[in-house]
Amino acid sequence: MADLEFIRKLVIQAQTKIVFLVMDGLGGLPMQEGGPTELEAARRPNLDALASRSVCGCSVPIAAGITPGSGPGHLAMFGYDPCRYIIGRGVLEALGIDFDLQPQDVAGRGNFCSVDAAGNITDRRAGRIPTEMCVQLSARLNEQVRLPGVQLFVRPVKEHRFVLVLRGERLAGDLSESDPQQLGVPPLAIHPLDETRDRAASQRTADLVNAFAGQARQVLATHHPANMVLLRGLDKRPALPSMQEVFGLRPAAIAVYPMYRGLAKLVGMTALPSGTKLADEFDTLERAWPEHDFFYLHFKYTDSRGEDGDFQAKVAMIEEFDGYIPRVLDLKPDVVVVTGDHSTPAALLSHSWHPVPTLLYSRCCRSDDVARFTERACVHGGLGIFPATDLMPLALANAQRLTKFGA
Amino acid sequence: MADLEFIRKLVIQAQTKIVFLVMDGLGGLPMQEGGPTELEAARRPNLDALASRSVCGCSVPIAAGITPGSGPGHLAMFGYDPCRYIIGRGVLEALGIDFDLQPQDVAGRGNFCSVDAAGNITDRRAGRIPTEMCVQLSARLNEQVRLPGVQLFVRPVKEHRFVLVLRGERLAGDLSESDPQQLGVPPLAIHPLDETRDRAASQRTADLVNAFAGQARQVLATHHPANMVLLRGLDKRPALPSMQEVFGLRPAAIAVYPMYRGLAKLVGMTALPSGTKLADEFDTLERAWPEHDFFYLHFKYTDSRGEDGDFQAKVAMIEEFDGYIPRVLDLKPDVVVVTGDHSTPAALLSHSWHPVPTLLYSRCCRSDDVARFTERACVHGGLGIFPATDLMPLALANAQRLTKFGA
Numbered sequence: 021m022a023d024l025e026f027i028r029k030l031v032i033q034a035q036t037k038i039v040f041l042v043m044d045g046l047g048g049l050p051m052q053e054g055g056p057t058e059l060e061a062a063r064r065p066n067l068d069a070l071a072s073r074s075v076c077g078c079s080v081p082i083a084a085g086i087t088p089g090s091g092p093g094h095l096a097m098f099g100y101d102p103c104r105y106i107i108g109r110g111v112l113e114a115l116g117i118d119f120d121l122q123p124q125d126v127a128g129r130g131n132f133c134s135v136d137a138a139g140n141i142t143d144r145r146a147g148r149i150p151t152e153m154c155v156q157l158s159a160r161l162n163e164q165v166r167l168p169g170v171q172l173f174v175r176p177v178k179e180h181r182f183v184l185v186l187r188g189e190r191l192a193g194d195l196s197e198s199d200p201q202q203l204g205v206p207p208l209a210i211h212p213l214d215e216t217r218d219r220a221a222s223q224r225t226a227d228l229v230n231a232f233a234g235q236a237r238q239v240l241a242t243h244h245p246a247n248m249v250l251l252r253g254l255d256k257r258p259a260l261p262s263m264q265e266v267f268g269l270r271p272a273a274i275a276v277y278p279m280y281r282g283l284a285k286l287v288g289m290t291a292l293p294s295g296t297k298l299a300d301e302f303d304t305l306e307r308a309w310p311e312h313d314f315f316y317l318h319f320k321y322t323d324s325r326g327e328d329g330d331f332q333a334k335v336a337m338i339e340e341f342d343g344y345i346p347r348v349l350d351l352k353p354d355v356v357v358v359t360g361d362h363s364t365p366a367a368l369l370s371h372s373w374h375p376v377p378t379l380l381y382s383r384c385c386r387s388d389d390v391a392r393f394t395e396r397a398c399v400h401g402g403l404g405i406f407p408a409t410d411l412m413p414l415a416l417a418n419a420q421r422l423t424k425f426g427a
Numbered sequence: 428m429a430d431l432e433f434i435r436k437l438v439i440q441a442q443t444k445i446v447f448l449v450m451d452g453l454g455g456l457p458m459q460e461g462g463p464t465e466l467e468a469a470r471r472p473n474l475d476a477l478a479s480r481s482v483c484g485c486s487v488p489i490a491a492g493i494t495p496g497s498g499p500g501h502l503a504m505f506g507y508d509p510c511r512y513i514i515g516r517g518v519l520e521a522l523g524i525d526f527d528l529q530p531q532d533v534a535g536r537g538n539f540c541s542v543d544a545a546g547n548i549t550d551r552r553a554g555r556i557p558t559e560m561c562v563q564l565s566a567r568l569n570e571q572v573r574l575p576g577v578q579l580f581v582r583p584v585k586e587h588r589f590v591l592v593l594r595g596e597r598l599a600g601d602l603s604e605s606d607p608q609q610l611g612v613p614p615l616a617i618h619p620l621d622e623t624r625d626r627a628a629s630q631r632t633a634d635l636v637n638a639f640a641g642q643a644r645q646v647l648a649t650h651h652p653a654n655m656v657l658l659r660g661l662d663k664r665p666a667l668p669s670m671q672e673v674f675g676l677r678p679a680a681i682a683v684y685p686m687y688r689g690l691a692k693l694v695g696m697t698a699l700p701s702g703t704k705l706a707d708e709f710d711t712l713e714r715a716w717p718e719h720d721f722f723y724l725h726f727k728y729t730d731s732r733g734e735d736g737d738f739q740a741k742v743a744m745i746e747e748f749d750g751y752i753p754r755v756l757d758l759k760p761d762v763v764v765v766t767g768d769h770s771t772p773a774a775l776l777s778h779s780w781h782p783v784p785t786l787l788y789s790r791c792c793r794s795d796d797v798a799r800f801t802e803r804a805c806v807h808g809g810l811g812i813f814p815a816t817d818l819m820p821l822a823l824a825n826a827q828r829l830t831k832f833g834a
Contacts, residue, residue, distance in 0.1 A: 049793055082832055085820030089833035109834040371831055373824040374793050399795055405811035
C-alpha cells in the first residue's frame with residue numbers, strides 16, 4: 021500500500037465524481053459444500069452488467085485470515101491503514117449513538133452488571149436489563165456522579181450497554197478494562213496500558229474512571245441487578261487526517277446507522293440526512309449530487325441478515341440493492357466502486373476473513389473478463405486479490421485525480 | 428503479512444485440527460518448452476478432487492525471484508518471517524544430524540581440508556574423504572581439542588563435512604568464516620561481524636574458534652589430506668517464539684529427515700517418531716491424532732528427485748503421495764493444507780524461486796474454480812499468488828482459531 025503522505029503529494033484537483041457503494045458484509049459462503057454463495061444465488065442483472073464493464077477483484081480488508089471489525093473494515097476501504105489507526109470500542113459505541121465526540125474526549129464502553137454484597141460479580145450483563153432501565157440508570161449516573169475537573173456524559177445504548185465519555189484537559193486513552201471476564205471476583209481497577217505516551221495524563225484518566233466506578237456503585241446500590249458497572253475500550257478517537265486534506269475531496273456519507281455515519285465523520289466526511297430506507301439513501305445521493313465529489317453510500321442489511329444466518333434474506337437484500345444500480349449510473353459518475361467492508365457469510369453468522377468481491381467502473385478502468393459479480397468470478401479480475409487500502413488510490417486515479425510519480 | 432505479535436493477540440482456543448502436508452520442493456517446470464511439469468505429468472486423482480473442494484493458490488516462500496533454502500522455506504510456511512529469523516548454516520547442519528542444540532550453543536559448519544607445509548590451502552574439501560574417515564577424525568578432534576571454559580562437540584556429517592558446537596556462558600554468534608574460498612592462501616582468522624551486539628562475547632567466541640582451528644591443525648598434522656579444518660556459518664539458533672505461544676497450538680512434526688525435525692523443533696513442535704517410509708509417516712499421523720491439533724507432515728523425496736534431475740522419479744513420488752490423501756481426509760481434519768516449502772524443478776536440478784502450488788481445504792474455505800492441483804491451475808485460485816507466511820493465519824482462520832480484529 022502506498023501511504024497517505026505519498027498519495028497526498030500526488031493529488032490534483034478535478035471536477036470528477038466518485039461513488040463508493042458499500043454493501044456491508046457483502047462477501048459470503050455456500051451453506052453447504054458445492055452450493056452457491058449469497059451473491060451467486062442472487063439475481064443481479066445490474067451488478068453483472070456493470071461488472072462486465074468494470075475491473076474486478078477481491079479486496080482483503082486487513083490481511084490474509086484476519087476478520088475485520090466494522091471500524092478497521094471501513095478505514096481500510098477509505099484508504100487508511102487499519103493497523104495504524106485503531107478505533108477503540110468506546111469510541112465506536114459513542115459514534116453508534118451519534119454522540120458528538122470531541123478530539124480530546126475519552127470514551128468507554130460500559131456494561132451494567134450485578135455484584136453481591138462483597139462486591140464480587142454475579143452477572144456481567146445484569147441479566148440484560150431492558151433498554152428502558154438502561155436509559156433510566158444512565159440518566160441517574162449522568163446526574164449524580166461528579167468527577168473533579170472533567171465533564172462527564174453517561175449515555176444509554178441498548179439493554180445493559182452504555183457509553184461513558186470524559187471531557188476535559190489532559191485526558192489520555194489506551195487504558196485497561198475493569199471487566200475481569202469472569203464471575204465471583206470484583207471488577208478490576210483500571211490502569212494505563214504500556215503503550216501510552218503521556219503517563220501522567222493516563223494515570224489521571226485511569227484514576228477518574230476508577231472514581232466513576234466507585235461512585236457508580238453507590239448510586240446504583242439499590243438497583244440490583246444493575247448495581248455496578250464494568251468499563252472497557254477506553255480511548256480517544258484516533259487522529260485521522262481528513263479525506264479533504266489527503267485526497268482533496270469533498271466527501272459525503274449516506275448511511276442510516278449512526279455508527280457508519282460516525283466512522284465517516286472520523287475521516288472528514290459530511291454525514292448527509294439519509295432517511296431510514298435504501299430508497300431514501302439513493303434519493304439523498306441524487307439530491308446531494310452537485311454538492312460533493314465523493315459519496316460513500318452504506319447498506320447495512322446485507323451484513324445484518326448474514327449475522328442472522330439468514331441466507332435467503334441476505335440474497336434478497338443483494339437483489340434489492342441491485343435494483344438501484346441504474347439510478348447511480350444515470351448520475352454519470354466518473355468512478356463507481358461496489359464493494360463491502362468485509363464478508364459476513366450467513367453460513368458463519370458473523371464477519372469473516374474472506375476477501376470481498378469488488379468492482380471498479382470508470383471509462384478508463386481497463387475492464388477484464390469478469391462478467392458476473394460473484395466471489396468466484398471476481399477472483400479472476402484485473403484487480404486480483406488486493407488490499408482494500410488500494411481502493412482509494414485506484415478510485416482517485418480513475419477519476420484523473422492523481423498526477424504522475426517522478427519525472 | 429500480519430506479524431506474529433498481531434496474530435498472537437487474535438488467537439482463541441478451539442478444538443479444531445490443522446494438517447499441513449508438505450511435499451518438499453513440490454513446484455516444478457517442464458523439461459522442455461510446452462511440456463508438462465512434474466505435477467502436471469502425475470496422476471493425482473485425490474489431489475485434484477481435494478483441490479476442487481479447496482481454495483488454491485501459489486505461495487511465494489520469500490519474495491519474487493528469491494530461491495529459498497530449506498530453513499527459510501520452512502519458517503515462512505510456519506508463519507515466521509524468513510528474512511527476520513535467520514538460521515545459520517552451522518545450526519542447520521547441527522539440526523540435520525539430530526544434535527540437541529541448546530539456545531546458548533554456537534554451531535558452525537566445518538570442512539576437513541588440505542594444507543601444505545606453509546599452511547596454504549591445497550584442497551578445500553580434503554579430496555572429499557570417505558565418511559568413515561570423517562567419523563574417525565571428528566572423534567579425534569572431539570577428544571583431543573580442549574578450549575578454556577567451554578564444552579566442545581565435534582560431530583561428523585558426511586564426507587569432508589562436520590559440525591562444531593561450542594557450549595558455555597557468554598558465547599555469541601554471527602561470526603565471519605575461515606574459508607577464503609580460494610587455494611594457495613591460509614585459512615582466515617575468524618572475527619565478529621558488524622551486526623553483533625555483545626562485542627566482548629563475540630570476540631571471545633571468535634578467539635575460541637580460532638584456538639580450535641589452531642589445535643585442530645596440530646591434531647590432524649599427520650592425517651593428510653585431511654590435515655586442517657575450515658569453519659563457517661558460526662551462529663546460535665535463532666530465538667523463535669514457539670507455535671504454542673504465538674498460535675496457541677499443540678504442534679507436532681512428522682518427518683523422516685533430522686533437519687526437518689530440527690526445524691520443526693525450533694518453532695516448538697514435538698517431533699514424533701516417524702519411521703523411515705511415507706507409510707510410516709501416515710501411520711504416525713493416525714496414531715498421534717488425538718494428542719495434537721497441528722500436524723506438519725514432511726515428504727522429502729519430491730525434492731530429492733528434483734535435485735537429481737529425475738523428472739519421472741519426482742512424478743512417481745507425487746503419485747505415491749497422492750495415494751495417501753484419503754487417509755488424511757478420513758481423520759476429518761478441520762483444515763488441510765497441501766503445499767511445498769519451495770520448488771525444485773527437475774529441469775534445474777536445484778531449488779528455485781517459482782511459486783509453490785498450494786491448496787487449503789476447510790468447510791468454510793470458499794472454494795474457487797480450480798479443479799486440478801497443478802502450477803498452471805493454482806495461479807487462478809482464490810488465494811492468488813500469495814506470501815507463504817499468510818498460510819498460518821489462513822489456516823487458523825479456517826480452523827476458527829482467530830477472533831475479530833477491532834470492534
